[in-house]
Amino acid sequence: MPSDLSARHILEFPGGYTRTTGPVIGRFLTELRDGRIVGVRTADGRTLVPPLEYDPHTGDPVTGEYVQVGPAGTVAEWTWVTAPRAAHPLDRPFAWAMIRLDGADTALVHAVDTGHPKAIRAGLRVWPRWRAERVGQITDIECFVPEVTMIVSPVRTEYTVTPGRALTRFLEGVRDGILLGGRCATCDKVYLPYRISCPECGSPIEEERQVSDTGTVTTFAINNLPDPRAPEVPFVSAYILLDGADTPMIALVGGVPAHEVRQGMRVRAVWVPEAERTLSMTNITWFAPTGEPDAELEA
């Protein structure tokens, strides 16, 4: 008849077993305690890391010649530990890896702390992270960590931006619900926004000229990449030639599905309510179709 009777039983040699290291592994651990990693040479000139008292291929004794290796090495193979156990060297996910230290002919097993499995790969260069207090154990190396290959360099400049005389004048108009251009008397062209010199001939512009808030879409892009200044995706950014202006402005077209916008479409500015207007282009929400017939475009 089955019984529920059970008891916990612990088998642990009090104080822990000892391991006599012998001269070769003893040397390896002694060097570790001093922050160095050594291997031992075999008769045929290979360097075993960690060292053994014998050549594992032939059974012959090793030479007794110790060689400092590493401390850096290259990951040969690895496996990812998603849920570390209590006895594992790290308390967060890490990789067990075969690491071939520089100057060694064999690989050493150790933990590699990359934070994420995508950050480890065969060929990754790693360096030991030493414990401050070392006792002569393989855990004197807490783990290996990737080489430094990149740093972050925060750059931040802060400006006080003033719009200047011409743009201030234009924005005053926008606050009052009008769009101000500047007419070059030499070229007979009306520039929008208002400016005080002509980009064509360099002459000063002295004449303010109010242009209409209606115009024609000359061309446009349908943007499928989101932008914080656009209400949705896709959005249309259009070149709009306002009636009375000779230079187009780039603005959002709204109130119409993106794929119904046409070159030649007649549009009008949609202003925010007067009480909400400031010295800013955000006073115009977007341009919406007027419903007039499309304008003729140049061939």
Place this chain on the structure above:
Amino acid sequence: MGNRCAVIGVGQTHYTTKRRDVSMAGLVREAALRALEDAELTFRDIDAVVIGKAPDLFEGVMMPEAYLADALGAAGKPVTRVHTAGSVGGSTALVGASLIQGGVHDRVLVVAYEKQSESNATWALSTHLPFTASLVVGAGGYFAPHIREYVRRSGAPAHIGALVAVKDRRNALKNPYAHLRIPGIDRAMVESTPMLWEPIRYLETCPSSDGACALVLASERAATGRPAWVHGTAMRSEPIFRAGRDTVNPRAGQDCAADVYRQAGITDPRREIDVAEVYVPFSWYEPMWLENLGFADLTEGWKLTESGATALDGDIPWNASGGVLSSNPIGASGLIRFAEAALQVRGLAGEHQVAGARTALGHAYGGGAQFFAMWIVGADKP
């Protein structure tokens, strides 16, 4: 045009998304040392260094020429930094050439680079100053409306852009330095990719690359090996806010082409130029520039593309190297065009060599299609 100038060394890095194994200094040195090796020279032989790159905001290194001068062996020598937006690689070559043509120096090292992976170019190009409300998002957002206008004016069928995207990426498979390598690319693959900034599809745009390119320029008496001779150089710019500016067929581009053709004695570019490396970052710019540069009549450029004339085996190959559509370390992209033109007339373009190329055009443009730089190089002395 001044004294004769020759390209005697070309060096490029392999273009890729992220060169995580080198610093900026290491990257430019890689190209510079390859160019010097090609010219069988060392830094000691160089009289002056000209460095070009696009906006400092791309890497956040302000005045990188100060940082890079000694990496390019320029200690105690004149160093000049050039910046003309996307056309800068071309302008950098032309500033270097002017130092030779003006008789100031005998050997000039020209280097241009971009390490785009250190930040994000679309961020850097869309900084949104206060008081303005520009809705332009990155270069694609800027150029898409002008492409739409080109399609309207020319009546080009919608698939022309895809043809260029396929042609240039197929060429890239023959260029060991090219970044985008898409075996089996075809029109269906391009047309299956999403519209980013309609009418521009994903595969009709250039990649974002890390890379550098370098040239060694020499005076006639310092020319060695198999040089490419400079037959003409021209730069033009135009104000972006000019009234009536034609953004589809910019006047600065027409004027720049007319100037460089006049210097090189070219009256019919399609017949007299054997191969052209033209700055085409969005596929539709091939037919647009075919017209702007006088290879085709207005509204007819797309027919040249469609006929296969601009393919590697066509009568006027454009971007045999795979072009900007295949490799785009922005600051270097213009210089790569100039370098590839030189490689073609030196007969050193490898698998993408156009057989018998004697005369080649290198072209770059930048900003809102407002800066242009061009040169004509030839196998023969001018």
